[in-house]
Amino acid sequence: SQQGEEDPQALSIQEGENATMNCSYKTSINNLQWYRQNSGRGLVHLILIRSNEREKHSGRLRVTLDTSKKSSSLLITASRAADTASYFCATESNFGNEKLTFGTGTRLTIIP
Amino acid sequence: DAMVIQNPRYQVTQFGKPVTLSCSQTLNHNVMYWYQQKSSQAPKLLFHYYDKDFNNEADTPDNFQSRRPNTSFCFLDIRSPGLGDAAMYLCATSMIAGETQYFGPGTRLLVL
Numbered sequence: 001s002q003q004g005e006e007d008p009q010a011l012s013i014q015e016g017e018n019a020t021m022n023c024s025y026k027t028s029i030n031n032l033q034w035y036r037q038n039s040g041r042g043l044v045h046l047i048l049i050r051s052n053e054r055e056k057h058s059g060r061l062r063v064t065l066d067t068s069k070k071s072s073s074l075l076i077t078a079s080r081a082a083d084t085a086s087y088f089c090a091t092e093s094n095f096g097n098e099k100l101t102f103g104t105g106t107r108l109t110i111i112p
Numbered sequence: 113d114a115m116v117i118q119n120p121r122y123q124v125t126q127f128g129k130p131v132t133l134s135c136s137q138t139l140n141h142n143v144m145y146w147y148q149q150k151s152s153q154a155p156k157l158l159f160h161y162y163d164k165d166f167n168n169e170a171d172t173p174d175n176f177q178s179r180r181p182n183t184s185f186c187f188l189d190i191r192s193p194g195l196g197d198a199a200m201y202l203c204a205t206s207m208i209a210g211e212t213q214y215f216g217p218g219t220r221l222l223v224l
Contacts, residue, residue: 033212042215
């Protein structure tokens with residue numbers, strides 16, 4: 001079964017607005033990662049946050065992690081048309097199984 | 113530039129005709145992964161290698177096999193493709209299992 005569920009499934013916003021996507025997961029984790037996928041392409045790693053971290057920034061990206069609620073959020077500020085893509089969270093469980101389990105993804109559309 | 117390369121980018125095969133997809137990496141990473149991704153779904157892990165140690169997911173069909181002859185190359189063999197195997201196949205690598213993964217552009221497989 002899917003480890004991560006993302007919310008919303010699809011999001012459309014005007015260019016310049018902020019976009020927030022949420023990810024919930026079921027089991028304890030070592031880290032949580034966010035990836036971007038442009039249509040028909042491979043995934044690109046955006047940011048990794050470890051279980052002992054609560055917030056992380058990278059450029060216009062801000063990720064938060066709440067391990068008590070088993071949830072994470074990705075905020076993209078000042079969105080651009082080039083941010084149009086699908087965004088996936090992925091978790092590494094702390095069972096030591098060496099793999100990531102991906103969430104269902106959020107399809108983000110930035111309207112110019 | 114260090115990268116993950118997948119060939120071919122598009123593959124058309126006939127129902128039941130064996131097909132091999134290839135992945136190579138110049139990152140010298142220990143771990144290589146194969147994912148299957150169907151339209152609008154999350155990537156689903158098929159197998160991964162930690163060096164030469166092969167790890168098969170429990171729900172990966174027997175129809176799918178993999179080879180890793182050396183650190184740089186990994187192959188996905190589909191012995192008898194069915195219509196349900198049409199998907200994007202993604203190869204990824206990581207230096208440390210469970211950490212950041214670097215994806216290739218994917219091979220889109222069409223089964224006629």
